[in-house]
Amino acid sequence: MTASAATATPASRRTRGGRRRLFWAVLALVVLAIGLVVAEFLGRSIAQSELEARIEQQLPDGVSGHVDATIGGGLFLPQAISGRFSDIQLHSRDLKVGVVPLDVSTQLSGVQLGATPQAEHVRGTITLTPEAAAQAIGIPGVVDQLEFGDGQLAFVSELNVLGIPVGVDVIAGLGISNGQVMLDVQQTKAHVGDLSVDPNSIWPELGDGGLPVCAEEYLPSDIEVTGLEVRTSGVVASFSSDNLPLDEAHLSARGSCPAA
Template sequence: MNGPGERNAGPSGADEPEENPTLAYPTEVLQPLRPPPAAQPAQPSRPEPAQAPAPERRHRVWPWLVGIPLVLIGVVVLAVFLLDGAVRGIVEDSIEQDVASRLPDAVQGEVTATVEGGPLVFQLLSGRAERIELDAPVLTVDGVPIAVHVVAQGVPFDRSAPVRELTGSITLDEEALNRFVTLPDATSSLRLGEGEFSYESELEVFGFPVGYSATAQAEAQGDTVLLTATDAEVTTGLGPIDLGGLVEQVVGEPIPVCVAQWLPEGVGVTGITVTPEHVTAELAADDIVLSERSLGTTGSC
């Protein structure tokens, strides 16, 4: 006999379910039925706002149309300047060699040439150099030291054509000046002062030589330089003789000094600057041909 709550084993030994179980089984709680929610009236659908179509992306062509010519122009300009530097050096060397070969045997020294102005390539194409500067700070003429500076503008590459304008200067010290310039009747050399020269000379009065010292200023007159005494003092005593007339005769009477004999024909002196150390003569010429023949021909007074 099995006790209460125990199952009977079948013939096969397996448990068989009880016909009337006494154990409690869980029960499902049923919720009360609720009526379905009332159907809401359908809301009319709003049309979505129309979106503008995306603009078609276009490639901009105009920057390339402008940029390519600018790039090409830049390359050309760079090439011109690079070529200009090389050509300018060759031309300057050629000018220096040419000038050195044309200097007289009595002239010794180094001349430096500088070609100025715009790109030299364009100047070569135009047939003229805008500006050529020649500088010779240390030249000797028969052993006399001088300094020469020349500026030529509108220089044709054809040597048979004239130069439009030429200016320059020659600077000498006192010793060099007296090697080139000798005053008539002067008994001393020229001495340099501040803006003036001084010298000594003499005149004959009643058959007696009378010496005097004078200061003079220079005035350029193209092929001639005029020395005009501004003050004079008698240095020879002749007792009670009044020599005031002698001083008046000396003062204001210009002494001409011909300078054309030292300059190429057509070149004139336009100014004179005097300091205690140097005297500088300013030179100028227009439409002068820089050929070997013309440069070798000096002027006259």
């Protein structure tokens, strides 16, 4: 018997056994942690891909494009188990409504799953290039391309004077009044010398307020436009909704423009 074997006491053997058990316990915890990280990553990735596919499949008629989804709000697995996601962000750079291209960013808060999923709060923006905004903004009587500046837009309308069409330069702003997009006519000038024009002679419906602009057909009827910003690069529209059902019936029901 060697000296080392002779000196191996039951206490030292128990110590080595305890260290082995501790090692395997730590290893099991590491493996479990890695498994949870992998499950978290894969679960979030799969859920985001499935969400993107479902949204694209359920886009209403006349709407097309790719949607990127990001599920935030902390760890994915606890949210999935509870059936409630605190933050989901959607972004589409190539969405089209008809032939009008849109860049749309949307944030959904408090998304509750179930037979009819619902979001407590929806906030977002729609960004339109000048070309897209010119197609989307339904201003009656425009006979020339819209031009965009900081807070203003310019265009040419037409006025009939004694049976003769007269072009009128118009400078106006865009705003929101009671959820309705309104055109605020600020300046008009006819193409006949220095003749100025009363805007009401072009748009009798103008009255003392602004001119309603058709924009409802680009959003679901349960979503309201809350702000508009005119830039040289186009138009940025803000929108929102509270307690919005996220089923196909509600999201497909787009607004309509009043008959002319």
